[in-house]
Amino acid sequence: MAIGVTGTPEKRKSSGSIINDPQVRGIFYQAITIIILAVLVYWTVQNTVENLQRANIASGYGFLNGRAGFDLGQSLIAFTSDSTYGRALVVGFVNTLLVAITGIITATIIGFIVGVGRLSHNWIIAKLSLAYVEVFRNIPPLLVIFFWYSGVLAILPQAREALALPFDIYVSNRGVAFPRAIFGEGSQYTLFALIIAVVASFVFARYARQRQEATGQRLPVLSIVLGLLIGLPLITFLATGAPLTFDIPVAGKFNLTGGSVVGPEFMSLFLALSFYTAAFIAEIVRAGIRGVSKGQTEAAHALGIRPRLTTRLVVVPQAMRIIIPPLTSQYLNLTKNSSLAVAVGYADLVAVGGTILNQTGQAIEVVSIWLIVYLSLSLATSLFMNWYNARMALVER
Amino acid sequence: MSTHQASFVRASMIEASPAPALEAGIVRWLRKNLFATPKDSVLTIISLLILAWLVPPAIQWLFVDAAWTGGGRGVCATLSQGGSQPEGWSGACWAFVNAKLGQFVFGRYPLEEQWRPALVGILFVLFLVPMLIPKIPYKGLNAVLLLAVLPIIATTLLPGGWLGLPYVETALWGGLMVTLVLSFVGIAVSLPLGILLALGRRSDMPVIKMLCTVFIEMVRGVPLITVLFMASVMLPLFLPQGVTFDKFLRALIGVSFFASAYMAEVVRGGLQAIPKGQYEGADSLGLSYWQKMNLIILPQALKLVIPGIVNTFIGLFKDTSLVSIIGMFDLLGIVRLNFSDANWASAVTPLTGLIFAGFIFWLFCFGMSRYSGFMERLLDKSHR
Numbered sequence: 001m002a003i004g005v006t007g008t009p010e011k012r013k014s015s016g017s018i019i020n021d022p023q024v025r026g027i028f029y030q031a032i033t034i035i036i037l038a039v040l041v042y043w044t045v046q047n048t049v050e051n052l053q054r055a056n057i058a059s060g061y062g063f064l065n066g067r068a069g070f071d072l073g074q075s076l077i078a079f080t081s082d083s084t085y086g087r088a089l090v091v092g093f094v095n096t097l098l099v100a101i102t103g104i105i106t107a108t109i110i111g112f113i114v115g116v117g118r119l120s121h122n123w124i125i126a127k128l129s130l131a132y133v134e135v136f137r138n139i140p141p142l143l144v145i146f147f148w149y150s151g152v153l154a155i156l157p158q159a160r161e162a163l164a165l166p167f168d169i170y171v172s173n174r175g176v177a178f179p180r181a182i183f184g185e186g187s188q189y190t191l192f193a194l195i196i197a198v199v200a201s202f203v204f205a206r207y208a209r210q211r212q213e214a215t216g217q218r219l220p221v222l223s224i225v226l227g228l229l230i231g232l233p234l235i236t237f238l239a240t241g242a243p244l245t246f247d248i249p250v251a252g253k254f255n256l257t258g259g260s261v262v263g264p265e266f267m268s269l270f271l272a273l274s275f276y277t278a279a280f281i282a283e284i285v286r287a288g289i290r291g292v293s294k295g296q297t298e299a300a301h302a303l304g305i306r307p308r309l310t311t312r313l314v315v316v317p318q319a320m321r322i323i324i325p326p327l328t329s330q331y332l333n334l335t336k337n338s339s340l341a342v343a344v345g346y347a348d349l350v351a352v353g354g355t356i357l358n359q360t361g362q363a364i365e366v367v368s369i370w371l372i373v374y375l376s377l378s379l380a381t382s383l384f385m386n387w388y389n390a391r392m393a394l395v396e397r
Numbered sequence: 398m399s400t401h402q403a404s405f406v407r408a409s410m411i412e413a414s415p416a417p418a419l420e421a422g423i424v425r426w427l428r429k430n431l432f433a434t435p436k437d438s439v440l441t442i443i444s445l446l447i448l449a450w451l452v453p454p455a456i457q458w459l460f461v462d463a464a465w466t467g468g469g470r471g472v473c474a475t476l477s478q479g480g481s482q483p484e485g486w487s488g489a490c491w492a493f494v495n496a497k498l499g500q501f502v503f504g505r506y507p508l509e510e511q512w513r514p515a516l517v518g519i520l521f522v523l524f525l526v527p528m529l530i531p532k533i534p535y536k537g538l539n540a541v542l543l544l545a546v547l548p549i550i551a552t553t554l555l556p557g558g559w560l561g562l563p564y565v566e567t568a569l570w571g572g573l574m575v576t577l578v579l580s581f582v583g584i585a586v587s588l589p590l591g592i593l594l595a596l597g598r599r600s601d602m603p604v605i606k607m608l609c610t611v612f613i614e615m616v617r618g619v620p621l622i623t624v625l626f627m628a629s630v631m632l633p634l635f636l637p638q639g640v641t642f643d644k645f646l647r648a649l650i651g652v653s654f655f656a657s658a659y660m661a662e663v664v665r666g667g668l669q670a671i672p673k674g675q676y677e678g679a680d681s682l683g684l685s686y687w688q689k690m691n692l693i694i695l696p697q698a699l700k701l702v703i704p705g706i707v708n709t710f711i712g713l714f715k716d717t718s719l720v721s722i723i724g725m726f727d728l729l730g731i732v733r734l735n736f737s738d739a740n741w742a743s744a745v746t747p748l749t750g751l752i753f754a755g756f757i758f759w760l761f762c763f764g765m766s767r768y769s770g771f772m773e774r775l776l777d778k779s780h781r
Contacts, residue, residue, distance in 0.1 A: 030604040037608070044635045051634050122437050123430035124444045138762035139755050140715035142722075143729055147755065150736065151748035339620035343722050350622055363630045370623045371615070378618035 048364070057361050064089070070355060072347040074263055085356050092352030093373060099269055099348065100335040106274035107334060108327075111281025118286045129282065136279035141337050144276050148268035149344045168248045175267060177249040180260040184243030193236035194229075201225040265346035269338065277334045281327065288323035289315065321392045325385055332381045336374065349373060459752075462488030466495065473743040480743065490749040493741045500735065501753070504571015504726050510563065513554045514574045520547055521581075529768065531775060544585060551578070567645035571726035573757065575645075579652055579717040579727065584710050586653040591660025591709075592699075596690065598661065599668055609661070616658035621716050625651045629723045648720045656713040663705035667698030700776055707769035711762045718758070729754050 018024055052059055064086035071081050075091040076098060117129035136144070154173055157163060162172035170177040208219040237244075249261075292315050300310040341348035350370065357366045418424060432438045464472040464482070473490035474480025482488075494501070503511050524543040527533040555578070558564035570578075597609030616624065628651030632642060642650075671694055679689035699706070721730030732750040735741065 026602045030602050033604055033608070047637050048634050051638065054638065120440075121430070121433060122440055122444075124441055128444060128448075134763065135759065138711070138715075138759045138766065140718040140729065140758055142718045143751060143755050143758060146729070146733065147748075147751050150733075151751050154747065155744050336620035339622045340719070340722075342622060350620065350626075354626065357626075357630065363634060367623065367627055367631060370626075371619055374620065374623070375615065375618040378614075 055361060059362075059364065061365055063356075063360050063362050063365070066360070068356075069359070072352070073345065074266060074347060085360070088352050088356065089349065089369060092347055092349040095341075095346065096335070096338055096348040096350075099266060099273065099338045099341065099346070100331075103270055103273040103277065103334050103338065104331050106270070107277040107281055107330075110274060110278035112285055114278060114282035115285025116289070118282060119289055133279045133282050136276055137283070139276075141272060141276045142340050142343055144272035145268050145340055145344060148271045149264060153264040153268055168246075170249050173264065175261050175263040177261045179246040179248045182245045182247055184245060186240040186243045187237075189240050190233050190237045194233040197228045197232040200232075201228050204228070263346075265341070265344045268344055269341050269346050272340075273334050273337055276337070277330055280330050280333075284323055284326045284330065285319075288319040291322040292318045324388055324392070328381050328385050328388075332378055335377055458487065459489050462486065464488060464490050464492050467492035468496070470739075470741050470743045470746075473741070473745055473749075478743065487745060489752070490741075490743060490745045493735075493746050493749055494753045496741070497735050497738075500572060500731055501728065502573045504574060504731055505569045506565060506571070506574070507563075507569070510557070510565055513557065513562070513565075517547075517551045517554055518574070518577075520550060521577075548585070567643050570645065571731045573728045575720070575725065575727045576714075576717050579649060579720065580710075580714045582649050583652045583656050583713045583717070587656035587660045587709070587713065588706070590653070590657040592664050592695065594657060594661035595664035595668060598665055613658045613661050616655055617662065621652075621655050621719050622722060624655045625719060625723050627651065628654075644723075644725065648723065648725060652713065652717060652720070655716070656709060659709050659712065660706065663702050663709055664698065666705065667700075667702035668694065670701050671698050703773055703776065704769055707765055707772075711765050714761055714765070715758065728757060 065084050067081075068083055068085050068088045069081050070088075072079050072088065072091055074095065076094050077087075077091060079087060079091050114129045114132050117125045118133065120126050120129070153175075156171060156173045158173060162170035162177070164170055168179050204224060205221055208221045212218055247260075296314055296318065297310055300314040301307075305313070338348055339350040342351040342354055345351065353366045353370055357363055415421065416425075419428060431441045467473070471480045472482070472492050475482045475484050475486050477484060499508075499511070503514055506514060521543075524539065524547055528536070528539050528543055533539075553560070554562070555570070556565060556567065594609050594613055597605045598613060600606050600609070625648060628647045629644065632647055632650070636642070675693055675697065676689070679693040684692065717727055718729040720727050721733065726734055732754045736747050736750060
């Protein structure tokens with residue numbers, strides 16, 4: 001260390017011409033970069049201001065309070081054409097979150113099944129999983145969306161001849177209609193019971209872990225937690241007189257009435273994103289499981305731990321350490337890919353923003369909103385990843 | 398003693414008996430790979446049932462029932478839809494792909510000028526194939542041909558407008574040609590730009606480091622479609638009045654910038670994996686920064702991240718399909734445009750067109766990933 005400290009700038013300067021001093025050069029290059037950048041920014045701003053003045057566009061976010069004047073196909077919160085642009089963007093954001101969250105759940109399930117399938121000793125399962133991964137990884141997601149949208153969902157029967165599935169679900173080219181649950185008087189108690197059950201499960205799991213650390217005795221955590229989570233709400237539900245009815249879709253002469261309908265736009269986007277991302281998740285899962293060295297399993301067996309417990313206590317925790325970081329970036333990719341909604345007209349943030357951009361010409365403002373929303377999503381994800389990495393990182397001595 | 402004979406000791410070797418029937422040949426393979434445990438057997442049977450349910454109808458639809466030739470929608474529509482097929486018919490409409498193949502490859506490029514993109518395509522293959530085969534010598538000359546001569550020829554021939562060639566505006570370009578031009582330029586720009594950005598992000602100069610980091614994180618944080626919107630809507634705002642960019646060029650800029658940011662992160666991973674001793678060794682030899690990077694660090698770092706680089710290329714190739722959203726007609730865009738052709742509109746046309754486009758995309762991406770695996774193994778061996 002002492003040698004490193006003596007290499008101070010004063011000493012280096014004396015050794016030659018100032019032109020060859022790396023520090024002076026560094027400052028010089030950076031100064032040039034800053035000057036060029038400043039000129040470029042000034043020129044761009046100047047041009048933009050001129051262009052905006054000529055096109056008669058007032059900059060600023062005041063336009064968000066204007067009347068939207070367009071309808072949105074699907075929205076979870078109330079929206080009419082009289083609502084404001086700001087509300088339209090909120091609807092778009094909620095729709096983005098909806099398709100992202102449902103897509104993430106399905107993609108994770110399919111991805112884990114296929115990823116484990118690729119490692120299966122069963123030849124046919126391994127080959128089928130390989131085929132799945134190689135097909136979906138090498139096709140653009142946009143094409144998969146169109147495949148579902150205009151290839152599959154569009155040639156389903158018309159609404160009046162809808163395919164009837166069990167549980168009063170109807171599939172037609174207008175989307176999927178399913179019974180809508182209507183919660184009657186007293187159903188809030190069931191919700192309370194569920195919340196209490198969740199809290200109680202956490203407390204119990206914590207207690208069980210502490211007890212195991214202290215005494216080495218294991219409690220049947222899984223069955224008790226499951227019992228709590230299912231039993232408590234169920235008992236409350238029945239005790240309050242089962243206050244739940246369904247609004248069942250009925251096939252009318254031209255259309256289905258009643259129930260909830262999920263449009264083909266959402267369905268195609270959701271299916272495509274799930275299937276596409278699942279192929280990548282499968283590869284991540286496979287790499288994660290393969291990344292746990294065989295010695296770990298053998299050591300666990302040598303200690304007399306049963307195979308199932310070996311998987312749960314030895315392999316999976318170590319595999320998750322490898323899996324989680326790339327998995328989060330796949331989740332982020334799925335969220336970003338949900339912007340392909342604009343191609344099929346599903347009203348997500350980018351599609352709504354695009355419509356507003358065309359109507360008002362507020363390009364800079366709309367793009368800045370996109371940037372802020374997506375960048376904060378990425379930032380939140382990378383913060384989570386850093387936190388998780390710090391928690392899970394191998395502590396080596 | 399030697400005359401004593403123990404009758405229970407065998408004096409001669411016996412013939413090796415054949416393996417038990419259950420442990421030999423195909424039976425063994427089946428038992429080991431398909432029916433090892435009861436759970437395995439159940440899974441195998443379920444998979445076979447699913448395959449039997451899916452594959453024969455798919456083959457039926459794709460090949461047996463398909464309409465291979467014909468001049469209009471009639472061959473792909475049933476009688477009640479105004480066609481010649483029997484009621485309840487459904488099959489691939491390859492006649493549609495057959496009739497539109499020229500458009501799928503060249504877009505709406507004028508028919509009598511299509512030799513120009515075709516020539517560029519042939520040159521591209523001629524320059525690329527020897528580049529990809531490691532045994533063929535003169536790689537340097539080959540790289541010059543591919544990365545300097547070919548772009549010059551392409552920018553001369555494709556738009557034309559001089560040397561007696563009529564001008565073909567980029568709005569008429571389309572199909573596979575646009576997909577390939579976008580990907581080639583994207584790849585050729587994003588690799589050097591990505592390396593520069595990665596070096597910048599690891600630079601000692603705080604200003605450069607910050608600028609590169611901000612650029613990389615901003616671009617990586619947003620979806621490509623917003624970058625394309627930015628390139629197509631905001632770029633004209635930033636330029637003085639009268640200066641206009643071609644729409645195609647704008648898309649090129651958007652795609653290249655987007656891929657550069659991803660490439661930068663891949664390259665950075667490689668730079669970080671190089672041991673510090675390599676940097677210090679280069680410094681102690683008195684190499685300048687660029688000598689150090691070009692001769693010592695980058696050759697090692699890039700070799701390490703070949704899979705990541707190719708994955709970025711594959712991603713870029715797939716992402717070029719997004720330009721169809723901002724009104725350009727790449728392979729996917731032109732296929733979709735033709736769905737609305739009244740002469741070919743039928744229930745099975747979209748599915749057939751999409752399967753065709755998907756197959757083409759798949760072929761390119763799969764080829765790239767296979768080649769990257771080959772390259773990786775080749776370089777890995779030379780490493781030991």
